[in-house]
Amino acid sequence: MKKSDIVIIGGSAAGLTAAITARRHYPEKAIILIRKEKQVVIPCGIPYIFGTVGNPDKNLIPDTPLEKNNVEILLDEAVEISREKKTIQTRSSEMIEYDKLILATGSLPMMPPIPGFDKVNVFPVYKDKEHLIKMQTALKSAGKLAVIGGGFIGVEFADECNKNGCDVTILELLPHCLQLAFDNELCEEAEKAIEERGIHVLTNQKVVSIEGGKKAEGVKLANGSIVEADMVVVGIGTVPNIDIAKKANLRIGPTGSIWVDRTMRTSDEHIFSCGDCAEKFSFFGGKPSKLKLASIATSEARVAGANLFGIQRESVGTIGVFSTALGEKAFAVAGLPESIAHRQGYDVVIGNAEGPNRHPGIMPGMMKQMVKLVFEKRTKVLIGAQMVGDKAVGELINTASACIQHHMTVDDIACFQMGTHPALTASPVVYQYVNAAEAALLSLG
Amino acid sequence: MKKSDIVIIGGSAAGLTAAITARRHYPEKAIILIRKEKQVVIPCGIPYIFGTVGNPDKNLIPDTPLEKNNVEILLDEAVEISREKKTIQTRSSEMIEYDKLILATGSLPMMPPIPGFDKVNVFPVYKDKEHLIKMQTALKSAGKLAVIGGGFIGVEFADECNKNGCDVTILELLPHCLQLAFDNELCEEAEKAIEERGIHVLTNQKVVSIEGGKKAEGVKLANGSIVEADMVVVGIGTVPNIDIAKKANLRIGPTGSIWVDRTMRTSDEHIFSCGDCAEKFSFFGGKPSKLKLASIATSEARVAGANLFGIQRESVGTIGVFSTALGEKAFAVAGLPESIAHRQGYDVVIGNAEGPNRHPGIMPGMMKQMVKLVFEKRTKVLIGAQMVGDKAVGELINTASACIQHHMTVDDIACFQMGTHPALTASPVVYQYVNAAEAALLSLG
Numbered sequence: 001m002k003k004s005d006i007v008i009i010g011g012s013a014a015g016l017t018a019a020i021t022a023r024r025h026y027p028e029k030a031i032i033l034i035r036k037e038k039q040v041v042i043p044c045g046i047p048y049i050f051g052t053v054g055n056p057d058k059n060l061i062p063d064t065p066l067e068k069n070n071v072e073i074l075l076d077e078a079v080e081i082s083r084e085k086k087t088i089q090t091r092s093s094e095m096i097e098y099d100k101l102i103l104a105t106g107s108l109p110m111m112p113p114i115p116g117f118d119k120v121n122v123f124p125v126y127k128d129k130e131h132l133i134k135m136q137t138a139l140k141s142a143g144k145l146a147v148i149g150g151g152f153i154g155v156e157f158a159d160e161c162n163k164n165g166c167d168v169t170i171l172e173l174l175p176h177c178l179q180l181a182f183d184n185e186l187c188e189e190a191e192k193a194i195e196e197r198g199i200h201v202l203t204n205q206k207v208v209s210i211e212g213g214k215k216a217e218g219v220k221l222a223n224g225s226i227v228e229a230d231m232v233v234v235g236i237g238t239v240p241n242i243d244i245a246k247k248a249n250l251r252i253g254p255t256g257s258i259w260v261d262r263t264m265r266t267s268d269e270h271i272f273s274c275g276d277c278a279e280k281f282s283f284f285g286g287k288p289s290k291l292k293l294a295s296i297a298t299s300e301a302r303v304a305g306a307n308l309f310g311i312q313r314e315s316v317g318t319i320g321v322f323s324t325a326l327g328e329k330a331f332a333v334a335g336l337p338e339s340i341a342h343r344q345g346y347d348v349v350i351g352n353a354e355g356p357n358r359h360p361g362i363m364p365g366m367m368k369q370m371v372k373l374v375f376e377k378r379t380k381v382l383i384g385a386q387m388v389g390d391k392a393v394g395e396l397i398n399t400a401s402a403c404i405q406h407h408m409t410v411d412d413i414a415c416f417q418m419g420t421h422p423a424l425t426a427s428p429v430v431y432q433y434v435n436a437a438e439a440a441l442l443s444l445g
Numbered sequence: 446m447k448k449s450d451i452v453i454i455g456g457s458a459a460g461l462t463a464a465i466t467a468r469r470h471y472p473e474k475a476i477i478l479i480r481k482e483k484q485v486v487i488p489c490g491i492p493y494i495f496g497t498v499g500n501p502d503k504n505l506i507p508d509t510p511l512e513k514n515n516v517e518i519l520l521d522e523a524v525e526i527s528r529e530k531k532t533i534q535t536r537s538s539e540m541i542e543y544d545k546l547i548l549a550t551g552s553l554p555m556m557p558p559i560p561g562f563d564k565v566n567v568f569p570v571y572k573d574k575e576h577l578i579k580m581q582t583a584l585k586s587a588g589k590l591a592v593i594g595g596g597f598i599g600v601e602f603a604d605e606c607n608k609n610g611c612d613v614t615i616l617e618l619l620p621h622c623l624q625l626a627f628d629n630e631l632c633e634e635a636e637k638a639i640e641e642r643g644i645h646v647l648t649n650q651k652v653v654s655i656e657g658g659k660k661a662e663g664v665k666l667a668n669g670s671i672v673e674a675d676m677v678v679v680g681i682g683t684v685p686n687i688d689i690a691k692k693a694n695l696r697i698g699p700t701g702s703i704w705v706d707r708t709m710r711t712s713d714e715h716i717f718s719c720g721d722c723a724e725k726f727s728f729f730g731g732k733p734s735k736l737k738l739a740s741i742a743t744s745e746a747r748v749a750g751a752n753l754f755g756i757q758r759e760s761v762g763t764i765g766v767f768s769t770a771l772g773e774k775a776f777a778v779a780g781l782p783e784s785i786a787h788r789q790g791y792d793v794v795i796g797n798a799e800g801p802n803r804h805p806g807i808m809p810g811m812m813k814q815m816v817k818l819v820f821e822k823r824t825k826v827l828i829g830a831q832m833v834g835d836k837a838v839g840e841l842i843n844t845a846s847a848c849i850q851h852h853m854t855v856d857d858i859a860c861f862q863m864g865t866h867p868a869l870t871a872s873p874v875v876y877q878y879v880n881a882a883e884a885a886l887l888s889l890g
Contacts, residue, residue, distance in 0.1 A: 013872075013873055013874055016874055017873075017874050020874075021883070024883055024886065024887060025886075042804055042805055042867070042872065044804065044865065044866065044867050044872070044873075045804060045805050045808075045867045048805075048808065048867050048868070052808060052809065052868070053805060053807055053808065058805055058807050059805050059807075060805070061874070065874070293864075294865065294872075294873045295862060295863055295864055295865045295873040295876075296862065297873070298873040298874055298876070298879075299860050299861065299862045299873075302859055302860050302879070302883070303860055306859075312856070313856055313859075313860055315860075316860075316862075318862070319862045321862055321863060321864030322864055323864045323865070323866040323869055323870070324866055324868075325866060325868040325869055330866075330868075330869055332864060333864075334864060359487055359489065359490055360487055360490050360493075360498060360503055360504050360505070362498055362503045362504075363490075363493065363497060363498065364497065365836070391810070391836075391837060391868070391869050392836060392837040392839060392840040393840075393869075394837060394864065394865075394866055394868075394869025394870045395837040395838075395840040395841040395843075395844065395869075395870060396840040396843070397864050398840075398841070398844045398861075398863040398864060398878075399840065399843045399844045399846075399847050401844075401861070401862055401863060401864065402844050402847040402848050402851075402853070402861065403847050403851075405857075405861070405862065406847075406848075406851045406853065406857075408847070408851065411757070411758055412850075412851075414747055414751075414758075415744050415747050415748055415758055415760075415761075416744065416843075416846070416847065416850070417740060417741065417744045417761075417763070417764045417766055417846055417850065418740055418766060418843040418846060419738075419740055419766030419767055419768045419777060419778075419779065419839065419842050419843060419846065420489065420739065420740045420768070420839075421489065421768040421769055421770060421775075421839055422487070422489050422490045422493050423493070423497070423769075423770040423775075423836070423839075424768055424770055424775055424836050424838075424839025424840075425768070425839045425840060427458075427487065427489070427739075428458055428462070428489075428739045428740040428742070428743040428744075429458055429461055429462050429465075429506070429510070429743055431740075431743075433843075434743075434747070438466070438469055438747070441469070441470075442469060
């Protein structure tokens with residue numbers, strides 16, 4: 001029987017980061033990482049395989065960080081945990097004894113219970129290289145592609161496959177694409193960007209079945225119409241992969257994920273969990289959260305990995321910081337959009353600002369940048385930020401995330417000392433992030 | 446005699462922002478802004494006039510924000526303030542009565558007391574359109590340009606004039622260019638970038654005189670050598686423009702600027718000051734600070750403008766957030782570099798991280814990004830950040846600025862919830878800003 005101080009199950013963003021963090025904090029401990037996949041796909045990079053990157057082999061997480069950190073990789077599947085014996089049994093019948101265990105088993109694509117989803121050319125998005133190669137092969141002969149789901153994955157898939165020459169239609173149940181992340185006006189801006197790139201967007205559309213024989217030939221909508229398609233991609237969300245945790249009788253949380261406390265410890269004191277399989281709570285009010293993001297996973301992994309032999313860190317809850325790129329335009333959000341804040345019962349004040357991202361506007365790379373901030377009226381604290389602009393918006397949103405995490409007020413942000421430069425940012429006079437706070441102040445009266 | 450509730454003297458970044466802020470906070474008040482310049486030059490954009498932008502006329506701050514905010518512009522020079530009568534006398538003999546006054550008189554280029562600096566083709570950098578047109582004309586016939594001073598202005602000037610075909614040499618007194626902002630290893634990286642672009646960099650060089658007849662023909666160094674030049678630009682810093690404040694017997698601070706308290710109020714309760722002319726204190730320990738930046742000026746202006754008829758905001762002191770671009774590479778700093786922190790007596794711990802700014806690394810726009818963080822050992826609080834990478838570093842540095850301003854610790858940053866995206870940022874696993882904090886933790890033990 002193999003023995004290891006620390007065992008980690010799962011080798012994607014959470015498992016890898018947990019292993020490196022554990023190594024940093026516990027230099028003397030033995031660490032084994034068990035994973036099924038010979039090569040690990042970069043999860044956020046998956047849509048880009050089908051356009052910009054061009055090949056699953058170019059979208060892999062290298063094993064060098066694990067090797068450099070003296071983490072043993074065991075290519076096997078963990079099938080059962082004995083919590084009494086503190087052992088793990090693997091598919092290949094190996095037994096591994098652990099002192100501390102981290103479950104980073106991730107998530108699986110959600111499949112709707114709708115007829116026809118088992119046809120050969122209907123693809124959920126597994127984070128698996130072989131599956132992605134099959135998708136890529138299918139895509140080569142697909143003239144018309146239907147993407148079910150207009151969230152981040154759906155939109156990014158559509159954009160990349162469109163670059164590859166496919167005729168792509170997005171089918172979204174809600175009134176807008178990206179509606180769970182952005183307010184309507186930003187969704188509309190994003191939809192405009194998608195449509196300008198030649199993608200068809202059908203919103204308010206419920207899919208009732210996939211039509212055809214063995215192969216899908218179209219997607220039938222609730223209004224009776226059929227969207228022709230010789231390939232279908234399903235990107236409607238994911239469900240936590242908790243089989244092994246359930247079998248081990250670990251507590252399961254309200255969203256069906258592995259229950260953890262703020263230290264990322266499960267109901268077993270020797271077992272931690274992080275990433276898509278772990279239960280989350282919202283930074284805003286502490287309610288259960290279904291958000292699943294690689295950046296949340298790595299943040300949780302840095303908590304779990306540090307806490308194994310003594311608590312050092314606590315999760316503050318999920319803020320939710322997303323960004324995406326459509327052509328040269330980037331869209332980003334941190335915290336609560338106005339619509340969701342309202343739905344959750346917050347009394348909010350909004351500040352908007354827009355202007356060029358360069359000064360003078362004639363500088364290369366000039367684009368309009370738009371910032372919308374959401375403040376809680378009672379406390380004047382920032383609870384949400386949305387942005388559209390050039391690629392640097394992917395980092396500007398992180399300034400907002402820092403301010404949200406540390407409860408900065410509208411006055412803090414209005415007087416924020418940012419760095420600016422003609423070739424890199426908006427001018428200090430029009431700096432949108434600051435001016436949006438000033439605009440909100442007016443409404444606070 | 447004209448009367449106005451609010452009078453602002455100075456129309457650059459500070460004066461303009463103070464006027465707009467005052468309007469936001471005091472919608473009913475009359476506001477007059479007095480300035481000499483018919484058209485106001487964007488201060489940070491000045492170096493870019495001589496390359497990328499191409500013309501002073503394309504680097505102007507528009508008057509529309511003032512017009513939209515119902516601020517009266519008076520093109521005149523304020524020459525004397527009577528604090529007893531609360532009046533200002535202008536060059537054209539107008540008298541203006543104020544209730545509250547904001548001095549935003551800015552700064553003037555520093556001229557070293559060295560022989561030959563009065564020659565016709567030696568140019569300090571006045572923020573004045575006519576002066577800049579003269580410089581541009583001179584530059585057209587200048588084959589060899591010497592730039593005295595290797596700070597941000599000097600480096601940016603050199604880079605832009607080089608783009609324009611000039612043979613440029615930077616002469617810097619200190620061992621490195623940009624040494625007052627960055628640690629040596631980053632200075633060296635910047636110097637490498639400058640030299641790769643064909644600019645000559647001479648450091649450790651004291652200028653003793655400008656040689657030639659009526660026209661400069663060379664710059665003589667302390668080592669006896671002469672650097673040939675048929676044009677000389679001087680960018681060795683600025684001095685506060687405080688003549689009118691001195692004449693009015695306002696208190697002057699330890700760095701020779703107009704003394705203000707944290708509300709930006711001068712020694713006269715009806716007079717505020719902000720921007721390059723106002724005395725500053727460091728965010729770190731509160732000592733006097735000579736930093737002068739447009740982004741500091743606008744932050745102070747937002748404090749001053751809001752406080753005129755009732756204190757609403759306080760300055761937290763200058764953090765100092767700089768960025769610059771050399772080709773596709775951006776360099777940025779917030780707070781204290783390690784060298785300056787040491788010199789100020791801080792016991793610090795350093796964290797470094799580097800890696801690609803995209804994931805996978807094959808995504809377009811991939812560059813190496815490097816982050817160096819400086820933490821105070823005693824409190825584990827972030828006090829400095831330096832970065833080199835793509836243009837988004839111009840915004841990433843602002844995340845660091847937010848964290849510095851709100852005293853975030855090394856653990857806060859190690860578990861920071863940032864947003865990431867393949868086309869926009871580093872992967873969440875290698876995210877340099879977070880990993881630099883993790884690296885520092887190791888040294889904290």
